[in-house]
Amino acid sequence: GAGVSQSPSNKVTEKGKDVELRCDPISGHTALYWYRQSLGQGLEFLIYFQGNSAPDKSGLPSDRFSAERTGGSVSTLTIQRTQQEDSAVYLCASSLDPGGYNEQFFGPGTRLTVL
Amino acid sequence: AQSVTQPDIHITVSEGASLELRCNYSYGATPYLFWYVQSPGQGLQLLLKYFSGDTLVQGIKGFEAEFKRSQSSFNLRKPSVHWSDAAEYFCAAGPNTGFQKLVFGTGTRLLVSP
Numbered sequence: 001g002a003g004v005s006q007s008p009s010n011k012v013t014e015k016g017k018d019v020e021l022r023c024d025p026i027s028g029h030t031a032l033y034w035y036r037q038s039l040g041q042g043l044e045f046l047i048y049f050q051g052n053s054a055p056d057k058s059g060l061p062s063d064r065f066s067a068e069r070t071g072g073s074v075s076t077l078t079i080q081r082t083q084q085e086d087s088a089v090y091l092c093a094s095s096l097d098p099g100g101y102n103e104q105f106f107g108p109g110t111r112l113t114v115l
Numbered sequence: 116a117q118s119v120t121q122p123d124i125h126i127t128v129s130e131g132a133s134l135e136l137r138c139n140y141s142y143g144a145t146p147y148l149f150w151y152v153q154s155p156g157q158g159l160q161l162l163l164k165y166f167s168g169d170t171l172v173q174g175i176k177g178f179e180a181e182f183k184r185s186q187s188s189f190n191l192r193k194p195s196v197h198w199s200d201a202a203e204y205f206c207a208a209g210p211n212t213g214f215q216k217l218v219f220g221t222g223t224r225l226l227v228s229p
Contacts, residue, residue, distance in 0.1 A: 004158065035219075042119070042219035043159075043203060056216070089159065095215070104215060106151075106158035 002026070004107035006092050012113045013082055021077040021110045025094030032075050033104060035064060046090075049075060051097070082114045101109040116143050118207045119208050121220035125164055128196045129228050134225050136191040138206030146208040148189040149217070162204075165189060166211070176200070201227045 005024045013019050025032050032044040045059040049069040062068070064082075069075040079086055089111050093104040120139045128134050140146060142200060145168050151159040163174025170182040180191045203222045209215040 031218075035217075040221065042121075042209075042221040045218070048216060059216075073158070081122070091192050093159075102215075103161055103164075106160075108156065108158045 004053070004092055004105050006090075006107040006110050009108065009111060010111045010115065014115050015084060016081055018078065018080045019082055019112065021079075021090050021112070023075045023077070023092030023094075025075070025092070026105055027073075027074060028096070029105070030072065030097045031095045031096035031104075032055070032069060033093040033095075034077050035074070035093065036061075037091055037105070037109070041075045043091060046076050048053075049081060081113075081114075084114045086115045088113055117208065117218045118147075119206050119218050119220040121204075121206055121223050123223045124221070125224045125226065127226040127228055129215065130198050131195050134191075134193045134196045134200070134205050134226070136193065136206075138189045138220060139187050140189065140206075140208045140218075141187065142208055142218075143169070144211060147211050148180075148182060149207040149209070150174065150177075150178070150189075150191045151203045151205045151207060153205065153222075159205065162191070195228055196225075198209070198229070200224055202223045 007022045029049045032049040035043040037043045047067045048056040064080045067077045089109040091109045093106045095104045096102040118141045149164045150162040165182045203220045203224045206220040207217040209217045
């Protein structure tokens with residue numbers, strides 16, 4: 001079975017442009033997470049989706065960041081008016097419904113470079 | 116605030132030698148604890164996890180970790196390192212209830228010398 005996939009794998013953009021990053025979770029996984037991995041730092045939680053519940057957006061660093069999940073499957077992370085400090089690897093993970101603990105499976109990430 | 120600390124940014128180990136990667140956590144209650152490995156260009160792969168019970172947990176690829184509540188530590192060990200173990204290792208903590216909003220350490224890059 002396929003794992004978590006993310007696209008694009010690399011994205012170079014100019015400061016001020018908007019970007020969209022896509023995540024396809026593992027089929028049947030109802031929980032989806034976005035993390036950001038900046039150079040020299042650990043992974044930073046951004047947002048969490050669970051089924052039809054309202055997402056936990058507590059980790060989004062500014063209102064330029066937003067995410068949606070359509071049909072309980074694919075998710076898109078949008079960064080508006082990108083800044084150089086947004087340069088990072090954006091990782092998506094999915095897991096089974098976390099009634100208890102279920103392992104998060106990570107995608108390969110999207111490397112975003114803002115010039 | 117919840118945090119996970121990995122004090123070693125880089126570690127170099129000779130192939131065949133033993134390995135210990137350090138991890139300390141600061142959390143309101145005993146969290147769930149994890150070690151992940153990230154190879155170049157790859158996503159994170161779970162090596163092992165601790166929820167409760169036996170404080171020595173076994174994982175994949177010959178890794179193990181020991182939970183020490185008194186030291187708030189969860190160090191990763193391997194008795195004999197292989198060249199293929201060269202990667203970045205992340206320790207993470209998550210709440211023992213609810214969904215797993217993981218808090219990650221900054222990672223330790225393992226280099227394996229011949």
